[in-house]
Amino acid sequence: xSDGEDGTVTTTELPGSRTALAGRRGTGxxxxxxxxxxxxxxxxxxxxxxxRDVVGVHAMGSxxxxxxxxxxxxxxxxxxxxxxxxxxEVGEVQTALDLExxxxxxxxxxxxARTVRENVIAAVERMTGLEVVEVNIAVxxxxxxxxxxxDEDSRPALQ
Numbered sequence: 001x002s003d004g005e006d007g008t009v010t011t012t013e014l015p016g017s018r019t020a021l022a023g024r025r026g027t028g029x030x031x032x033x034x035x036x037x038x039x040x041x042x043x044x045x046x047x048x049x050x051x052r053d054v055v056g057v058h059a060m061g062s063x064x065x066x067x068x069x070x071x072x073x074x075x076x077x078x079x080x081x082x083x084x085x086x087x088x089e090v091g092e093v094q095t096a097l098d099l100e101x102x103x104x105x106x107x108x109x110x111x112x113a114r115t116v117r118e119n120v121i122a123a124v125e126r127m128t129g130l131e132v133v134e135v136n137i138a139v140x141x142x143x144x145x146x147x148x149x150x151d152e153d154s155r156p157a158l159q
Contacts, residue, residue: 038090038128038130039090040088040089040090041083041088042128043088043090043095043097043124043128043130044082044083044086044087044088044097045082045083045086046123046124046127046128047086047088047097047099047120047123047124047135048060048081048082048083048084048085048086048099049082049123050116050119050120050122050123050124051085051086051099051101051116051119051120052082053119054112054115054116054119055107055112055115056103056104056107056108056111056112056115057101057102057103057104057112057116058101058102058103058104058143059085059101059102059141059143060084060085060086060099060100060101060102061084061085061100061102061140062085062100062140062141085099085100085101086098086099086100087099090130091130093130093131094130094131094132094133095124095128095130095131095132095133096132096133096134096135096136097120097124097132097134097135097136098136098138099116099120099135099136099137099138100137100138100140101113101116101137101138101139101140102139102140102141102142102143103139103141103142103143104142104143105142105143105144105145106145109139113137113139116135116137117135117137120132120135121135
C-alpha cells in the first residue's frame with residue numbers, strides 16, 4: 001500500500017487474497033448467475049388456467065380426455081387437472097401451445113378463441129418470461145344448454 005502525491009491510497013492485491021476475492025463478490029447481475037429451466041407441465045398448467053378463465057369456455061380437452069379426467073377428479077386428493085386439453089413445447093426462450101377447448105353454445109367461437117389466445121399469451125409470458133410464439137386452438141365440442149353429458153357437477157359421486 002502506498003500514498004500517492006494527490007492523497008490517494010493504492011493497494012496491491014495478491015491473487016486469491018481475501019481483499020481480492022471480496023472485491024469480486026457481488027459483481028455482475030445476479031440474474032446471470034445460473035440457469036432457470038421451466039418444465040412443459042408448468043407452462044401447460046399456466047395456459048390451462050388462463051384459458052379456463054375466459055367466458056364461453058366450458059371445458060378443456062377432447063371427449064375421451066374429459067371422461068378420464070372426470071373419473072380422475074373424483075379420486076380423493078387428485079384435484080382437477082389444470083393441464084387437461086393443453087400441450088406445451090418449451091424451448092430455452094420460447095414456447096408453443098396447443099389447446100383443445102369446448103365452447104358454450106351461442107358464443108362467438110372466433111371471439112372466444114381470440115380471447116383465450118390473448119389471455120394465455122399474457123399469463124405465460126408474464127409468469128415465465130418465455131416468448132409465446134404460437135397458441136393453436138382446436139374447438140373440439142360445443143356445450144349445448146340442455147346437455148348434461150359434460151356437466152361434471154350434475155353427475156352422481158362415485159362411491
